[in-house]
Amino acid sequence: MNWSEALPTLLLSAVPLLLALGAAFSARQASPDPAWRLAKVSTSSALLLAIGLLAWALVPGAEAGFWQSAPLNLVMLTLVSFIGFVVVRYSAQYLQGEPRQTRFAALVQAVFAAVSVAVLSDHLLLFLAAWLGISLAMHQLLMFYPERPRAALAAHKKFLFARAAELCALSAFALLYLHHGTGHISTIVAAYAEPASLTLTEHLAASLLAMAALIKCAQLPLHGWLIQVVEAPTPVSATLHGGVINLGGYLLLMFAPLVLQSAPAQALLLVVAGLSSVLAALVMMTRISIKVRLAWSTSAQMGLMLVEIALGLVELALLHLLAHSCYKAYAFLSSGEAVVQDRQRRLAPARTPPIGQWLGAGLCSVLLVAGLLSAGHYGLGLAWPETFSPWVLLALALTTLMAERDSRLSAGSLLRFAALAVVLAAVYFGLKTLFGLFFPDYPRATPLWADLWMSTLFAALSMAYALLRHGAHRPAVQRLAVALYAGFYLDEWVTKTTLKLWPHRLPTRARPKQLHPISEEGLL
Numbered sequence: 001m002n003w004s005e006a007l008p009t010l011l012l013s014a015v016p017l018l019l020a021l022g023a024a025f026s027a028r029q030a031s032p033d034p035a036w037r038l039a040k041v042s043t044s045s046a047l048l049l050a051i052g053l054l055a056w057a058l059v060p061g062a063e064a065g066f067w068q069s070a071p072l073n074l075v076m077l078t079l080v081s082f083i084g085f086v087v088v089r090y091s092a093q094y095l096q097g098e099p100r101q102t103r104f105a106a107l108v109q110a111v112f113a114a115v116s117v118a119v120l121s122d123h124l125l126l127f128l129a130a131w132l133g134i135s136l137a138m139h140q141l142l143m144f145y146p147e148r149p150r151a152a153l154a155a156h157k158k159f160l161f162a163r164a165a166e167l168c169a170l171s172a173f174a175l176l177y178l179h180h181g182t183g184h185i186s187t188i189v190a191a192y193a194e195p196a197s198l199t200l201t202e203h204l205a206a207s208l209l210a211m212a213a214l215i216k217c218a219q220l221p222l223h224g225w226l227i228q229v230v231e232a233p234t235p236v237s238a239t240l241h242g243g244v245i246n247l248g249g250y251l252l253l254m255f256a257p258l259v260l261q262s263a264p265a266q267a268l269l270l271v272v273a274g275l276s277s278v279l280a281a282l283v284m285m286t287r288i289s290i291k292v293r294l295a296w297s298t299s300a301q302m303g304l305m306l307v308e309i310a311l312g313l314v315e316l317a318l319l320h321l322l323a324h325s326c327y328k329a330y331a332f333l334s335s336g337e338a339v340v341q342d343r344q345r346r347l348a349p350a351r352t353p354p355i356g357q358w359l360g361a362g363l364c365s366v367l368l369v370a371g372l373l374s375a376g377h378y379g380l381g382l383a384w385p386e387t388f389s390p391w392v393l394l395a396l397a398l399t400t401l402m403a404e405r406d407s408r409l410s411a412g413s414l415l416r417f418a419a420l421a422v423v424l425a426a427v428y429f430g431l432k433t434l435f436g437l438f439f440p441d442y443p444r445a446t447p448l449w450a451d452l453w454m455s456t457l458f459a460a461l462s463m464a465y466a467l468l469r470h471g472a473h474r475p476a477v478q479r480l481a482v483a484l485y486a487g488f489y490l491d492e493w494v495t496k497t498t499l500k501l502w503p504h505r506l507p508t509r510a511r512p513k514q515l516h517p518i519s520e521e522g523l524l
């Protein structure tokens with residue numbers, strides 16, 4: 001390898017190196033101010049370098065092999081560097097006056113350094129080591145307030161579940177190494193570029209990868225820790241939801257050619273992640289706390305992203321991953337403003353649309369989606385989509401948008417909302433097509449049952465949303481809302497089982513609330 005070929009690799013390696021050096025030097029500072037200055041320099045430098053590498057790869061005439069070998073890695077590296085840049089600047093102001101700021105600054109840089117290594121690694125052992133490093137550093141951040149019992153419980157459960165996910169990944173990697181005789185991820189994935197008849201070992205490895213991603217992405221019933229970590233500082237929540245929890249999806253995006261040829265792995269993802277995405281989205285509607293709602297939203301969005309991968313829509317999953325990371329980091333860092341927005345929404349509920357309005361909106365949505373697909377096929381020469389469930393979801397979402405146009409908060413005419421629906425549908429179609437350029441062509445067989453299963457779940461989600469939003473006065477809907485608010489008590493069962501199998505001593509608050517006995521005189 002000559003110097004020109006090695007230069008891109010060296011520059012890519014410099015991104016995690018800058019963050020790691022920033023973490024090491026920040027930890028040695030005696031006061032917070034110089035630690036935060038170093039953190040700002042390291043994250044700024046990493047972001048500029050990542051953007052420069054991405055721009056270099058996109059320039060016509062640049063190193064063709066540089067882009068072709070690592071498009072997903074470059075996009076993810078830029079995303080991670082951007083989230084780290086934002087979180088560090090917010091944390092420097094948010095944690096003013098808090099103890100252990102130097103430790104926090106070092107740990108948050110260490111997390112993003114490990115994430116950068118994970119998204120750049122092309123070896124199974126290096127990826128697994130980086131994944132372990134992310135988890136251990138995040139554990140320390142989640143325990144930033146060690147005196148909070150809920151934070152300690154969440155960190156304990158996450159620690160155990162993370163080890164289970166890593167054990168699944170380690171087992172899958174071992175099977176793939178034994179089958180292919182190499183630990184290089186690119187070599188292993190290239191073996192599935194064409195349709196292949198998988199062995200039992202390969203099916204098992206794909207299923208273990210799917211299991212690891214489901215655990216890492218906090219899918220039901222192993223979701224409770226994600227809801228309870230809101231006890232940690234807000235920048236920790238932004239780091240977790242914006243830059244760390246997506247790695248389960250990234251793992252499946254890397255090994256998509258294998259997973260999409262394994263029917264057991266696809267079925268596992270579609271059943272577990274499909275149910276999780278629907279149930280978590282409905283539970284979110286019943287919660288009041290902004291951070292808790294955002295946490296449930298993350299579980300739902302991660303489930304939908306895993307479903308997209310299982311359906312073969314890897315370009316849509318990557319778009320979803322990027323959009324969710326940026327949105328969720330912003331949502332947590334601006335959660336104070338979200339309180340006001342949520343209060344406005346609750347004080348201005350939507351008027352219940354009549355049945356005719358729902359039917360009219362549904363007809364418009366179906367015609368719009370059908371017209372969009374026809375324009376893409378006949379006008380742009382694109383093939384008809386092999387998977388129809390995402391378009392069902394898009395039609396249902398546009399139906400809700402247009403049917404609820406009489407909301408007191410955002411009233412408008414049907415023409416205005418129809419125009420908005422056209423724009424949203426066109427943007428969705430355009431971005432989906434654009435992100436398809438990041439992935440090579442490989443087998444993406446989607447069985448008919450998978451499409452029917454997800455279409456049914458999406459329809460159930462839409463109906464349940466309408467009932468919770470406009471039929472809250474009905475006794476049956478109220479009973480459903482109570483069950484949803486409790487999360488069907490899944491986390492309580494998991495917590496009880498976890499503490500029974502692996503007990504953990506939780507801290508007690510310094511000033512616990514106590515019930516004072518009332519004397520007889522006090523009752524008079």
